[in-house]
Amino acid sequence: MILDIRQKTKVNLQPIQQNFAVSFNYEIHFTNNLFSLKNPTLAQVITSDGDKKPQKVVVVVDAGLLEFCPDLLQQIANYTNFYAEVLTLASAPMLVPGGEAAKNDPNLLDQIHQLVETAGICRHSYILGIGGGAVLDLIGYAAATAHRGVRLIRIPTTVLAQNDSGIGVKNGINAFGKKNFLGTFAPPYAVINDSAFLSTLCDRDWRAGIAEAIKVALIKDPIFFNFIHENTAALVLRDMDTMQMLIYRCAQLHLQHIANAGDPFEKGSSRPLDFGHWAAHKLEQLTNYSLRHGEAVAIGIALDSTYSYLLGWLSHSEWQQILNTISALGFQLYIPELTDTSSLFPGLTEFREHLGGELTITLLQHIGKGIEVHQVDLSIYKQAISLIQDLYTKVVCSDWV
Amino acid sequence: MILDIRQKTKVNLQPIQQNFAVSFNYEIHFTNNLFSLKNPTLAQVITSDGDKKPQKVVVVVDAGLLEFCPDLLQQIANYTNFYAEVLTLASAPMLVPGGEAAKNDPNLLDQIHQLVETAGICRHSYILGIGGGAVLDLIGYAAATAHRGVRLIRIPTTVLAQNDSGIGVKNGINAFGKKNFLGTFAPPYAVINDSAFLSTLCDRDWRAGIAEAIKVALIKDPIFFNFIHENTAALVLRDMDTMQMLIYRCAQLHLQHIANAGDPFEKGSSRPLDFGHWAAHKLEQLTNYSLRHGEAVAIGIALDSTYSYLLGWLSHSEWQQILNTISALGFQLYIPELTDTSSLFPGLTEFREHLGGELTITLLQHIGKGIEVHQVDLSIYKQAISLIQDLYTKVVCSDWV
Numbered sequence: 108m109i110l111d112i113r114q115k116t117k118v119n120l121q122p123i124q125q126n127f128a129v130s131f132n133y134e135i136h137f138t139n140n141l142f143s144l145k146n147p148t149l150a151q152v153i154t155s156d157g158d159k160k161p162q163k164v165v166v167v168v169d170a171g172l173l174e175f176c177p178d179l180l181q182q183i184a185n186y187t188n189f190y191a192e193v194l195t196l197a198s199a200p201m202l203v204p205g206g207e208a209a210k211n212d213p214n215l216l217d218q219i220h221q222l223v224e225t226a227g228i229c230r231h232s233y234i235l236g237i238g239g240g241a242v243l244d245l246i247g248y249a250a251a252t253a254h255r256g257v258r259l260i261r262i263p264t265t266v267l268a269q270n271d272s273g274i275g276v277k278n279g280i281n282a283f284g285k286k287n288f289l290g291t292f293a294p295p296y297a298v299i300n301d302s303a304f305l306s307t308l309c310d311r312d313w314r315a316g317i318a319e320a321i322k323v324a325l326i327k328d329p330i331f332f333n334f335i336h337e338n339t340a341a342l343v344l345r346d347m348d349t350m351q352m353l354i355y356r357c358a359q360l361h362l363q364h365i366a367n368a369g370d371p372f373e374k375g376s377s378r379p380l381d382f383g384h385w386a387a388h389k390l391e392q393l394t395n396y397s398l399r400h401g402e403a404v405a406i407g408i409a410l411d412s413t414y415s416y417l418l419g420w421l422s423h424s425e426w427q428q429i430l431n432t433i434s435a436l437g438f439q440l441y442i443p444e445l446t447d448t449s450s451l452f453p454g455l456t457e458f459r460e461h462l463g464g465e466l467t468i469t470l471l472q473h474i475g476k477g478i479e480v481h482q483v484d485l486s487i488y489k490q491a492i493s494l495i496q497d498l499y500t501k502v503v504c505s506d507w508v
Numbered sequence: 509m510i511l512d513i514r515q516k517t518k519v520n521l522q523p524i525q526q527n528f529a530v531s532f533n534y535e536i537h538f539t540n541n542l543f544s545l546k547n548p549t550l551a552q553v554i555t556s557d558g559d560k561k562p563q564k565v566v567v568v569v570d571a572g573l574l575e576f577c578p579d580l581l582q583q584i585a586n587y588t589n590f591y592a593e594v595l596t597l598a599s600a601p602m603l604v605p606g607g608e609a610a611k612n613d614p615n616l617l618d619q620i621h622q623l624v625e626t627a628g629i630c631r632h633s634y635i636l637g638i639g640g641g642a643v644l645d646l647i648g649y650a651a652a653t654a655h656r657g658v659r660l661i662r663i664p665t666t667v668l669a670q671n672d673s674g675i676g677v678k679n680g681i682n683a684f685g686k687k688n689f690l691g692t693f694a695p696p697y698a699v700i701n702d703s704a705f706l707s708t709l710c711d712r713d714w715r716a717g718i719a720e721a722i723k724v725a726l727i728k729d730p731i732f733f734n735f736i737h738e739n740t741a742a743l744v745l746r747d748m749d750t751m752q753m754l755i756y757r758c759a760q761l762h763l764q765h766i767a768n769a770g771d772p773f774e775k776g777s778s779r780p781l782d783f784g785h786w787a788a789h790k791l792e793q794l795t796n797y798s799l800r801h802g803e804a805v806a807i808g809i810a811l812d813s814t815y816s817y818l819l820g821w822l823s824h825s826e827w828q829q830i831l832n833t834i835s836a837l838g839f840q841l842y843i844p845e846l847t848d849t850s851s852l853f854p855g856l857t858e859f860r861e862h863l864g865g866e867l868t869i870t871l872l873q874h875i876g877k878g879i880e881v882h883q884v885d886l887s888i889y890k891q892a893i894s895l896i897q898d899l900y901t902k903v904v905c906s907d908w909v
Contacts, residue, residue, distance in 0.1 A: 120538035120756050125675075125695075127767040128529045137521035158865055224684045230864030231777070252653070254862055255680065255691045255774070274526075279656065283625045290656045291692055294526075355521050366528040373656070376632070461655055463631030464559055 131294040131371075135274050135358060137351075141262065141301040142182035149235075150190040152260065152297045158231050163197040165226045167219060167246045169238025171205030172264060175307035179237075194233070197226035205238060207396035209245045210280040210287075219249035223257060233258045233296070239265040239312070240272035240400065244290070247278025251293035258296035264304035266316025266350065267401050270357035271323075274298050276371055285457065286388050292372040300358075302351055313345060314437050315401025318383075320357040321433060322408055326382050327364070329475030331356050336428060339435040376464030379477045383407030385468060386445075389454025393444040405438035406445065413491040414483075415471040425474050434499070441499035445492050452485060532695040532772075536675050536759060538752075542663065542702040543583040550636075551591040553661065553698045559632050564598040566627050568620060568647045570639025572606030573665060576708035580638075595634070598627035606639060608797035610646045611681040611688075620650035624658060634659045634697070640666040640713070641673035641801065645691070648679025652694035659697035665705035667717025667751065668802050671758035672724075675699050677772055686858065687789050693773040701759075703752055714746060715838050716802025719784075721758040722834060723809055727783050728765070730876030732757050737829060740836040777865030780878045784808030786869060787846075790855025794845040806839035807846065814892040815884075816872040826875050835900070842900035846893050853886060 138148045153162050166183055173179060180200055187196040201222050203209050219234075228234065234257055236246035243261050250259040263273030279290025305313070317335070324332035334356070335342075341349040364380055365371045387407035391398050398406075409430055416426035434440060445451065459466040465481050472478040539549045554563055567584055574580060581601055588597040602623050604610050620635075629635065635658055637647035644662050651660040664674030680691025706714070718736070725733035735757070736743075742750040765781055766772045788808035792799050799807075810831055817827035835841060846852065860867040866882050873879040 120752065122538065123536040123756075123760060123763055124533070125536065125763050125767060126531070126533045127772050128531045129773050130527070130529045132525070132527045135524040135526065137523070220683065220690065224686070224689065227861060229861045230774070232864065252690050252692060254689065254864070255678065255693055257864070277656065282621065285625070288625065288655065289621065289653050291653060291694075292656055293692075351521065355524075359524060362524055362526045366526060371528050372530050373631070460628060460630045463633065463655070463658070 131276070133294055133297050135298040135300060135362070137300050137302070137355065139301060140303045141299055142179070142186045144186060144189045148299055149186070149260070150193045152299070153194050153233065156231070156258075160193055161191060161195045162193065163226065163228055163232040164194045164235055165198050165222055165228055165233075166196070166200040166235045166237065167222070167242075167249075168200050168202050169205040169209075169242040169264065170202040172238060172304075172307070173202070176304070197228060197232070198222060203238070203242055203245065205242055207241050207281070207391070207400075209238075209242045211396075213280070213282070215245055216249050216280060219246060220253050223249070223253040228253070228257055230254050230257050233260055235260050235262060237262040237264060238268070239263070240268040243268055243273050244278050244287070245280055247293060247295070248280055248290050251278055251291045256293060259293075261295045261298045263298065263300060265308060265312050266305060266354060267312075267319055267399075268316070269300045269305070270316060270354040271319040271361055273300075274358050275361060276365060284392065285461070286392060287461070300354065302347065305347065305350060306345075310437070311399060311402070313350075314342075315399040315405075317342060317353065317436055318401040318404040318408065318433075318438065319361075320353050321429075322382050322404060323357055323360045323364075323380065325408065325412070325429065325471055325474060326379055326469060326477030327360050327475065328356075329473070331360070332432075332474050336432045339432060342436060373462065376462055376467040377479060378462055378467065379469045379479065381458075382469040382471075382477055383409075383411050385454050385458035386410050386451065388458065389451055390442070390444055393447065393450055394442070398442070402438060405433050405436075406440055406442065409433055409440045409495055410445070410488075410491055411468070411470055413494055414488055417487050417491055417494075418470070420470065420472050420478070421474075425471075429474065430498070439499070441496050446496060448485075448489060448492065452488070455483065532677070534695055534698050536699040536701060536763070538701050538703070538756065540702060541704045542700055543580070543587045545587060545590045549700055550587070550661070551594045553700070554595050554634065557632070557659075561594055562592060562596045563594065564627065564629055564633040565595045565636055566599050566623055566629055566634075567597065567601040567636045567638065568623070568643075568650075569601050569603050570606040570610075570643040570665065571603040573639060573705070573708070574603070577705070598629060598633070599623060604639075604643055604646065606643055608642050608682070608792070608801075610639075610643045612797075614681070614683070616646055617650050617681060620647060621654050624650070624654040629654070629658055631655050631658050634661055636661050636663060638663040638665060639669070640664070641669040644669055644674050645679050645688070646681055648694060648696070649681055649691050652679055652692045657694060660694075662696045662699045664699065664701060666709060666713050667706060667755060668713075668720055668800075669717070670701045670706070671717060671755040672720040672762055674701075675759050676762060677766060685793065686862070687793060688862070701755065703748065706751060707746075707748065711838070712800060712803070714751075715743075716800040716806075718743060718754065718837055719802040719805040719809065719834075719839065721754050722830075723783050723805060724758055724761045724765075724781065726809065726813070726830065726872055726875060727780055727870060727878030728761050728876065729757075730874070732761070733833075733875050737833045740833060743837060774863065777863055777868045778880060779863055779868065780870045780880065782859075783870040783872075783878055784810075784812050786855050786859035787811050787852065789859065790852055791843070791845055794848070794851055795843070799843070803839060806834050806837075807841055807843065810834055810841045810896055811846070811889070811892055812869070813872055814895055815889055818888050818892055818895075819871070821871065821873050821879070822875075826872075830875065831899070840900070842897050847897060849886075849890060849893065853889070856884065
């Protein structure tokens, strides 16, 4: 800078370089029966913020939960009464439809903004978001944009949300028929994983979230993959201790990647955590979201693993181990939309467009070792699809057809 | 973490602490005649991103500009043709209404999102936003939320946008009758300040932006305040060198505050750069935005300076110097809405609510030294308003009544 206003001499208006960093810190808590009056976790999270008490809270709840947790709203009311010195319910809880429907209706976004406005929620008040990944994505987007960001405590209720989407830094809704077309990067204020919600899940939702654990294990941690491989029976039988360990390790790996891979807000083109996701996103759309996200990811993993095998990177036994693990958990690996390649392959372009820059797809070099490529051979992808079709056409999982 | 998946021993699922930092870097360039074919600034900014060329660009333009720059769209077309190896215009420029109207119509947000979608803009492509602060706030919000953030090059065309709103990290639109109710913190990819746009401004817009320079000088830099005080005549006579120096120093002070004050995304309750703004935001709303933001800020500064004087902090001569400087620049310091205190004072609550936490207002201890307070005495504010009314009722600035 060569500007001396005392001398009033304008020599040259050099560019001003602006550089700064913003720190983000949040905790993921693991608990059971969050709204039991004996459980202080939520009250402690709010107490520790250092602001004047009680703090205003509004609650947005996945309506699908109430079928399995009919007492939830009463529990929340009792809890906030019991901890009235810490938090005040500033409005009756708002219900939003569960699943992808939450992300397809822009009116829901407006309604949450309206709730923030009428309840007088400020940037130091709290939104509690309770639900599956899609509902949390919607609530997260609303929370991140009201007043330029109010505090969000995420309470993920599915396996997938507890080990992946609910603990990370993204939110979003769908627009123009494209998944997550609108959204921001906005870390939560805190996350509370309550294992009690997991026992209420139907088998599909219990299973679906395991796909993200397989994904992160395959690209980062062969020991973790082996753990999943050896525990497929326990997982199918819904052993809660095994599931808790799976969620914890999966969450750790996701969080470590966000913190340590150097690009938490994805300014570059690399996105290894989206292994298997280019096809998954497209298959969700092609099935009108009748596929769960995790179910689509399982197919996407099978596809990109098979492609990696056909390229000669994965050994035959590694490839088989991957497919057998996914299949043993009850995932269906073939659906007719997979062979509709003229609809499926544009998913590659959309995946590139969403992230920007050049196409970057993660494949597998070994179990536990991802590798990035910038171009793909569609004829080999067609072979991969044929292989999966031949192997898995006859396996039909009755509970989702 | 005490979880050994090899032993399958779940000892205790301790909370996982997530900590990371995100770096933000961008340059503010100062140039003249940005779209002259001889001016490589914009092409250089895009060239330096390291991505494959040419890069896709869409342009969103403040429609109010075309009255004074009728050739602007043609110049943009010529420029992009000339630098075709660097950038490609992916769609015809989109026009949005200038001024606060841009922030009051949610359809405009949807239309920019639609433009991003149809033009195939990805996170590595560019939106060029050209216009005043309000238009850039709208475009910034749209850019920050499409694909979770596409690159935005801001080209601010007013004094206020070049020295304050256009160079910072915020965006936003109005909702529920509240200013900036929706928005995010999202640094631009780059900013290019083109002095040629300033000569097209009407006197009101030329003057209005000076208010933000007075503001930042009063809280941070007595030498800069003295520069403004001594150059009111040159500024009224629209001396461009003086204005350029004012913009440069004002931009520097704003950027230094964002980078160095420790809270660029305003997680706390402190917001010294909003000196004079609690009343300004409310007066804008009470006048249905017939007041320019800078005009409202000038009144807000006068009010909070007078309040500081009545508290015994500012000396009589400092107070007079401040009011005389603002007045000499042609700002009107009294408007009838100022005395409607039952409408004005709720602006304090709204200011607190927007930021959250406890009420935090910046006042002046001296010229160049702001100080934060957490409560105010409304009876003294009423005295301050009466003082300003007595002093300035007769001064009517004909060009805005």
